Amino acid sequence: MADVEIKKLTKSFGTVEVIPEMDLVIPDGSFTVLVGPSGCGKSTLLRMIAGLELQTSGDLSIGGVDVRGRDPSDRGIAMVFQSYALYPHMTVRENISFALRLAKADPAEIEARVQNAADILQLTPLLDRRPKQLSGGQRQRVAIGRAIVRNPEVFLFDEPLSNLDAALRVQMRVEIMELHERLKTTMVYVTHDQVEAMTMADRIVVLNEGRIEQVGSPLELYDTPQTAFVAGFIGSPKMNFVRGDIPERLGGDLLGVRPEHMTLGEGDTGWTARIHLLEQLGSDTFAHVDSEVGPLIVRCHREVAELVGRDLRVAAKPGMLHLFKDGRRTDAPETL
Amino acid sequence: MKPAEKLFAYVVATVFIVFLVAPVVWLLSTSFKGQLDIFAKPPVLIGDFTLENYREVLTDRRFMGSFLNSVIISSLTVVFSMLLALPAAYGLSRLRSPAKIPLLSWVLLVRAAPGMIYVIPYFMVFNEIGLIDTRLGLVLINTVFTAPLAIWILISFFDGIPYEIEEAARVDGATRFQAFTKVAIPMAAPGIASAAILVFIFSWNEFLFALTLTRFEAKTAAIAILNYMGYAGTEWGKIAAAGILILLPVAIFAIGIRKYFVQTAAGGVKG
Numbered sequence: 001m002a003d004v005e006i007k008k009l010t011k012s013f014g015t016v017e018v019i020p021e022m023d024l025v026i027p028d029g030s031f032t033v034l035v036g037p038s039g040c041g042k043s044t045l046l047r048m049i050a051g052l053e054l055q056t057s058g059d060l061s062i063g064g065v066d067v068r069g070r071d072p073s074d075r076g077i078a079m080v081f082q083s084y085a086l087y088p089h090m091t092v093r094e095n096i097s098f099a100l101r102l103a104k105a106d107p108a109e110i111e112a113r114v115q116n117a118a119d120i121l122q123l124t125p126l127l128d129r130r131p132k133q134l135s136g137g138q139r140q141r142v143a144i145g146r147a148i149v150r151n152p153e154v155f156l157f158d159e160p161l162s163n164l165d166a167a168l169r170v171q172m173r174v175e176i177m178e179l180h181e182r183l184k185t186t187m188v189y190v191t192h193d194q195v196e197a198m199t200m201a202d203r204i205v206v207l208n209e210g211r212i213e214q215v216g217s218p219l220e221l222y223d224t225p226q227t228a229f230v231a232g233f234i235g236s237p238k239m240n241f242v243r244g245d246i247p248e249r250l251g252g253d254l255l256g257v258r259p260e261h262m263t264l265g266e267g268d269t270g271w272t273a274r275i276h277l278l279e280q281l282g283s284d285t286f287a288h289v290d291s292e293v294g295p296l297i298v299r300c301h302r303e304v305a306e307l308v309g310r311d312l313r314v315a316a317k318p319g320m321l322h323l324f325k326d327g328r329r330t331d332a333p334e335t336l
Numbered sequence: 337m338k339p340a341e342k343l344f345a346y347v348v349a350t351v352f353i354v355f356l357v358a359p360v361v362w363l364l365s366t367s368f369k370g371q372l373d374i375f376a377k378p379p380v381l382i383g384d385f386t387l388e389n390y391r392e393v394l395t396d397r398r399f400m401g402s403f404l405n406s407v408i409i410s411s412l413t414v415v416f417s418m419l420l421a422l423p424a425a426y427g428l429s430r431l432r433s434p435a436k437i438p439l440l441s442w443v444l445l446v447r448a449a450p451g452m453i454y455v456i457p458y459f460m461v462f463n464e465i466g467l468i469d470t471r472l473g474l475v476l477i478n479t480v481f482t483a484p485l486a487i488w489i490l491i492s493f494f495d496g497i498p499y500e501i502e503e504a505a506r507v508d509g510a511t512r513f514q515a516f517t518k519v520a521i522p523m524a525a526p527g528i529a530s531a532a533i534l535v536f537i538f539s540w541n542e543f544l545f546a547l548t549l550t551r552f553e554a555k556t557a558a559i560a561i562l563n564y565m566g567y568a569g570t571e572w573g574k575i576a577a578a579g580i581l582i583l584l585p586v587a588i589f590a591i592g593i594r595k596y597f598v599q600t601a602a603g604g605v606k607g
């Protein structure tokens with residue numbers, strides 16, 4: 001068990017600065033998700049923690065130990081790659097035991113640890129197969145098994161589920177969360193999917209262009225996004241944004257309201273609006289409306305279907321406004 | 337394909353095969369004929385069947401000695417060029433440097449130059465250091481010519497191994513060398529087999545250096561056939577039988593290599 005401490009870390013590829021300067025502590029035992037758009041430097045950061053990429057400057061310690069200059073295998077980490085990166089010429093058993101065999105562990109010990117990992121991941125019946133005889137989900141479990149047997153202090157995952165189909169992804173998400181419950185080991189998980197981040201993390205680090213936008217629990221990020229970027233990135237459908245006079249009157253330049261914090265009906269307060277599209281999900285209905293302040297998305301009951309084509313009013317619920325100035329959060333009034 | 341295109345493809349393939357196979361069929365048929373049938377007019381495809389040619393060739397100490405030389409020289413050439421080409425190809429494949437392309441071109445240039453250019457210098461040097469008419473001498477010069485070929489074949493196989501797999505090996509505690517021997521080499525096995533077979537065939541068929549750099553001791557089978565073209569006339573039956581014997585390993589390998597060329601190293605990565 002160990003925390004990861006990053007101080008004044010920078011990374012450049014040649015003249016391209018990918019991570020300007022970063023300070024971050026990943027607490028011991030946490031499930032920390034690094035999330036951000038493609039190309040923001042998530043993988044690069046993870047690979048620096050793994051030792052597969054060297055930092056340009058700054059400090060990096062794992063469990064209080066400075067790991068600068070240490071080999072990946074000597075940092076107490078294990079990594080699960082997006083492409084699984086299994087050894088195709090080895091059986092599942094050989095894949096999982098490779099690290100232990102390299103370390104010349106005692107054969108009985110190897111057998112016991114492989115068996116233990118196979119039990120946790122339900123791989124026992126597959127131990128003598130080769131990777132190409134496995135499904136995508138099974139391959140990913142083997143990759144996780146290969147990480148487990150090394151008893152790492154920190155697990156690193158780089159978009160491990162992005163090659164799986166939607167149903168399997170949900171299932172593997174739960175399996176990885178259960179694994180964290182069981183092992184209580186620090187896990188650092190990279191994804192560009194904010195839903196994955198929200199559902200899995202106990203801590204989310206939102207990255208944008210190599211900078212940390214905000215660190216916090218999923219609900220902190222959802223309820224009080226500190227930057228306009230986080231406000232727009234976390235949540236699905238996205239937060240509604242209004243620019244111009246209205247936020248300026250309040251002392252900002254961008255006003256945000258989440259779709260579920262808006263009401264849509266035939267009242268006489270709020271902005272005039274008309275429904276132009278309904279998204280029926282069964283549990284929810286999202287109304288895409290054209291309003292006097294621009295297009296908005298509102299979460300409604302399914303009865304809203306009767307209102308299509310009528311002149312309506314859309315309003316924000318009190319206390320649910322997010323106001324930003326120059327991209328940063330500022331105090332917003334209770335109501336408009 | 338449209339029917340017309342298909343027909344065209346078949347016609348071209350047939351003409352090609354006829355030109356390639358006809359001499360071999362003729363050789364095969366001659367090797368089983370007696371002296372009379374060989375010159376029969378009009379020619380016969382199958383005459384009085386005899387194994388006499390094979391019996392004589394197989395009991396010819398000189399020819400069989402050369403055959404053994406061919407086996408030894410070709411096998412050693414495979415070993416030597418693989419020892420050179422495997423690390424070279426791996427290194428070049430993993431090299432992230434602007435020098436990569438020029439280096440590769442140099443490797444190919446050695447291969448592209450006509451062998452005749454090398455004969456005289458090699459003859460003079462080998463003469464000085466006593467390598468004329470030795471198996472080692474032929475192995476060395478064959479290696480010079482086959483290693484570049486092997487490097488080019490192997491590079492594409494190493495290029496096909498994703499970096500992530502070797503990174504996984506490094507996380508698992510493998511050194512760079514272990515990542516090479518325990519992951520890259522087994523994953524490139526089909527390529528290594530293809531390269532080894534092509535090197536063997538090249539060395540087996542090599543004629544120019546074997547002719548100029550050997551006399552008696554290190555003579556290879558391809559050269560030894562010339563013994564049957566004597567002042568007393570050419571012994572066509574024996575030539576044909578010896579030719580078939582020389583063709584045999586090449587044919588076996590050619591069939592074996594097919595499997596490797598279609599095989600890919602899929603499975604470890606997605607897909």
Ligand SMILES: Nc1ncnc2c1ncn2[C@@H]1O[C@H](COP(=O)(O)OP(=O)(O)OP(=O)(O)O)[C@@H](O)[C@H]1O
Pocket residue numbers: 013016018036037038039040041042043044045192
């Ligand atoms: N080896 C490299 N050489 C040069 N530039 C690189 C290298 N690796 C990454 N980069 C650049 O660094 C930036 C961050 O890359 P990184 O792979 O960390 O992004 P990411 O957040 O993981 O994106 P994705 O979600 O697409 O995986 C990108 O702009 C990328 O082009």
Ligand SMILES: [Mg+2]
Pocket residue numbers: 042043044159
């Ligand atoms: Mg990435």
